[in-house]
Amino acid sequence: MEQKRSGFTGKLGFVLAAAGSAVGLGNIWRFPYLAAKYGGGMFLLVYIILAVTFGFALMVAEIAIGRKTQLSAISAFSKLNKKFSFLGYVASIVPVIILPYYSVIGGWVTKYLAAFCSGQTAQAAQDDYFGNFISSTGEPILYFAIFLGLTALVVLFGVEKGIEKVSKFMMPVLVVLSVGIAIYSACLPGALDGVVYYIKPDFSKFSITTVVAAMGQLFYSMSLAMGIMITYGSYMKKDVSIESSTRQISLFDTGIAFFAGLMIIPAVFSFSGGDESALGQGPGLMFVTLPKVFNSMAGGNIIGAVFFLLVLLAALTSSISLMETIVSIFIDKFKIKRIPACLAVLAVSVALGLVSTLGYGIWSEVKIIGMQFLDFFDFISNSVIMPIVALITCIVVGYVIKPKAIIEEVETGNVKFKAKKLFVVMIKYIAPICILVILASSVLGAFGVISI
Numbered sequence: 202m203e204q205k206r207s208g209f210t211g212k213l214g215f216v217l218a219a220a221g222s223a224v225g226l227g228n229i230w231r232f233p234y235l236a237a238k239y240g241g242g243m244f245l246l247v248y249i250i251l252a253v254t255f256g257f258a259l260m261v262a263e264i265a266i267g268r269k270t271q272l273s274a275i276s277a278f279s280k281l282n283k284k285f286s287f288l289g290y291v292a293s294i295v296p297v298i299i300l301p302y303y304s305v306i307g308g309w310v311t312k313y314l315a316a317f318c319s320g321q322t323a324q325a326a327q328d329d330y331f332g333n334f335i336s337s338t339g340e341p342i343l344y345f346a347i348f349l350g351l352t353a354l355v356v357l358f359g360v361e362k363g364i365e366k367v368s369k370f371m372m373p374v375l376v377v378l379s380v381g382i383a384i385y386s387a388c389l390p391g392a393l394d395g396v397v398y399y400i401k402p403d404f405s406k407f408s409i410t411t412v413v414a415a416m417g418q419l420f421y422s423m424s425l426a427m428g429i430m431i432t433y434g435s436y437m438k439k440d441v442s443i444e445s446s447t448r449q450i451s452l453f454d455t456g457i458a459f460f461a462g463l464m465i466i467p468a469v470f471s472f473s474g475g476d477e478s479a480l481g482q483g484p485g486l487m488f489v490t491l492p493k494v495f496n497s498m499a500g501g502n503i504i505g506a507v508f509f510l511l512v513l514l515a516a517l518t519s520s521i522s523l524m525e526t527i528v529s530i531f532i533d534k535f536k537i538k539r540i541p542a543c544l545a546v547l548a549v550s551v552a553l554g555l556v557s558t559l560g561y562g563i564w565s566e567v568k569i570i571g572m573q574f575l576d577f578f579d580f581i582s583n584s585v586i587m588p589i590v591a592l593i594t595c596i597v598v599g600y601v602i603k604p605k606a607i608i609e610e611v612e613t614g615n616v617k618f619k620a621k622k623l624f625v626v627m628i629k630y631i632a633p634i635c636i637l638v639i640l641a642s643s644v645l646g647a648f649g650v651i652s653i
């Protein structure tokens with residue numbers, strides 16, 4: 202990988218590529234169901250505060266580490282300080298855990314695309330359609346295989362550039378479509394209560410769980426704490442501003458998540474007649490709710506098909522960046538060629554992905570610390586390993602290499618680092634303390650030691 206460190210052409214190229222990795226199922230599938238479950242407006246507020254403080258500081262740090270060392274995560278930390286080589290390895294576990302279950306959800310999106318293309322809008326809008334689908338055996342495996350296969354084909358033939366071109370054109374269409382659907386949803390009968398629930402923070406809904414969920418989501422959505430932004434940073438030109446690129450990526454990422462919530466949450470209120478228990482359904486929320494929205498619109502099957510196609514493309518650009526990261530680690534570390542590396546990653550992903558799919562079907566009785574496999578993989582990566590990586594990254598930057606090293610990198614070529622003070626305070630004090638508290642409570646909570 203090091204030999205062909207090609208580099209992005211300019212700022213736009215960098216921002217779009219990083220946004221392609223960041224914007225995906227995390228924004229459209231994961232954000233709305235978490236916001237619905239963990240207090241609506243309160244979750245949104247906590248998320249935005251974390252994004253402009255934590256998220257900003259960590260992303261700046263990761264991109265700067267990549268550009269400074271010119272290495273991908275696994276080697277970057279050992280170049281900064283030998284004692285912290287392990288951090289690169291820990292960070293590299295995250296994409297290995299995420300890719301398989303990401304592909305399972307990507308498979309669900311593919312299934313819905315197929316359903317809308319074959320005119321089954323009314324069936325897809327039925328209450329039990331989603332439940333029947335994920336609890337069956339053959340179909341979810343088939344669609345998981347299609348999604349993972351597409352991802353692998355792109356990575357195998359190294360045609361990411363082509364995909365990126367398509368997504369550059371598709372992304373703006375996705376934004377416009379999401380805003381349009383969000384407005385439509387908000388105008389459905391009874392949806393206004395949902396808009397209020399989603400936008401107005403209710404302080405009685407504040408809890409440590411809200412913060413744990415929001416922080417995990419922040420890492421996931423912005424592709425942080427797993428070394429991906431370090432790799433992207435290593436491809437970035439020296440004259441491009443790290444600070445303003447970070448702002449643009451996070452604005453784009455948070456914007457899409459915001460509109461996805463607005464598409465889904467008010468519609469939940471409208472279709473459930475204000476029954477709040479519908480808000481807590483978790484990973485199925487988007488798949489249960491959106492078909493009802495499309496079914497109620499004129500031309501909804503076409504809009505639905507286009508929407509799921511765009512979501513599929515956004516998901517693919519993310520899964521490709523996940524797989525590419527793992528493949529390049531395998532190539533670097535095990536000194537193997539691209540094809541065997543891809544096949545090895547594929548084998549691991551098929552195994553873990555099958556476990557995740559079957560965990561919703563024939564293995565639904567099997568639970569790990571009270572969770573189904575897919576939820577467990579999601580929990581262990583987002584709420585445990587990523588906070589640990591983020592915490593140690595803060596310690597390395599704050600106390601080992603010192604914030605000055607990052608600030609110098611950000612200010613290369615006379616670029617002014619406007620939020621320098623915020624960055625230092627976040628990285629040295631606020632972020633590590635908060636992450637520690639959150640990590641402790643999420644782990645203790647999962648094992649039932651404390652109730653959160």
Ligand code: PHE
Pocket residue numbers: 222223224225226227228296299421422423424425427429519520522523
């Ligand atoms: N950020 C992506 C999303 O929101 C998920 C992802 C995580 C992609 C990590 C790449 C790496 O869907």
